[in-house]
Amino acid sequence: MLSRHIDEIRALPLFAQVSEASFRDLTRGAYVQNFPPRAELITEGDPADFLHVVISGCIEMFASWQGRETSLFLLGPQDTFILAATIKDRPYLMSARTLEKSRLIMIPSEDIRAVFERDSDFAKAIVSELAACYRGAIKGAKNLRLRTSSERIANFLLKEYHAHGAQERFALDFEKKRIATFLGMTRENLSRAFANLRNHGVQVDGNEIVITDLDKLIAFARPDPLID
Amino acid sequence: MLSRHIDEIRALPLFAQVSEASFRDLTRGAYVQNFPPRAELITEGDPADFLHVVISGCIEMFASWQGRETSLFLLGPQDTFILAATIKDRPYLMSARTLEKSRLIMIPSEDIRAVFERDSDFAKAIVSELAACYRGAIKGAKNLRLRTSSERIANFLLKEYHAHGAQERFALDFEKKRIATFLGMTRENLSRAFANLRNHGVQVDGNEIVITDLDKLIAFARPDPLID
């Protein structure tokens, strides 16, 4: 079942530069698996037996403590988790669940570590990926700690706006509940924040967004390349 | 001035395993520098010209946006910053300042990238360091998002307690203002949180801490290897 996806796997940034031999070593023990929505893929504290790569779908990384839960990242196609635990051979620090039907590649951690030792191109790709994850985590922390919830949404909308070809009118890709957890708030607060944005050039109707005054929105959001 | 410190540098985890030749390449363009307290070492947005390694002292990593500021990490001897920016050749996402008189090694980013290409042992050390930084960031995020300020302090005190040889009475290593920013709160709130902990087995007098009831403190703090 792996062979059907071999080309798309090969094209992933993590594997694009590795030698043919290394690629065979990495894929020999790997397998592709489909999961239904709401499936818990890994649980924090478990040993890191596999590196996971998202091919399609949407994954939520979250963590719990004393009955509280927080959502740390949303992952989509081509994202990996959890590389750091795999490399260090330590337990996962986060849990992962599917939000929708998703397809993943799972590669045994030992194979990752073995190829990493031999193939310096793969090592480079690993480092690049890891550094990108780290920088993503830092950006997330800054976004959360330096901005109010309204500001986080405003910047989120600006990113969506550009992702939709700078059309003033577009539909949200996720349901609002997802967006809320992604931005670190409850859906109730998301509603209020959306209401707030009516004063800053945004009209919201269901999951239809209309940017009525882009300059006003930018003035409010103040997007920053060091965060977004 | 580098030669005086060559042995302590060589012993750092990042360099312990590299070949003699690689080590020479890394240290050739490097230099050791001393900084007074409150010196700003790097500013977010600047290009990542040097990898910094702390030899002694204490460094605060922080970030600003729109006049707000947040403290992201406290670093001590043997910690590095900012590896990810150096590797990816991207601008810093955080600023750094000394909190006390500190000594640092600064290694040109190009040298890091060059040796990384050639020396797979160094590449391994880089990956290990990067993965550790990433996991540290995740733990920090969990600590901040899943715990109240009192719980963060309680766990902080437990760590200090063990760092001081499990003595029931010990002095804080930092001034309380530092501890407050490190734990993501204001000094006023730190005061109140310390007051709170009187109900949970901790006596505070100035920077003197007395653990009067360890079990009670543990019951309140609920330390977790996946966060602490």
Add this chain to the structure above:
DNA sequence: CGGAACGTTGAGTTCGGTCAATGCATGTGG
């Protein structure tokens, strides 16, 4: 002897979370 920074305490405010009620959409079984 001031002055400066730190630390503590109190009062008031803000942000965001919790709870509850309601509307709306979707889907399922009879």
Add this chain to the structure above:
DNA sequence: CCACATGCATTGACCGAACTCAACGTTCCG
């Protein structure tokens, strides 16, 4: 096709955690 259940979204009332501002005591240092 309807009846009902389920889940999402919105809104209001309330609450709690943490921040701001202000006052004041302490310590340290020039």
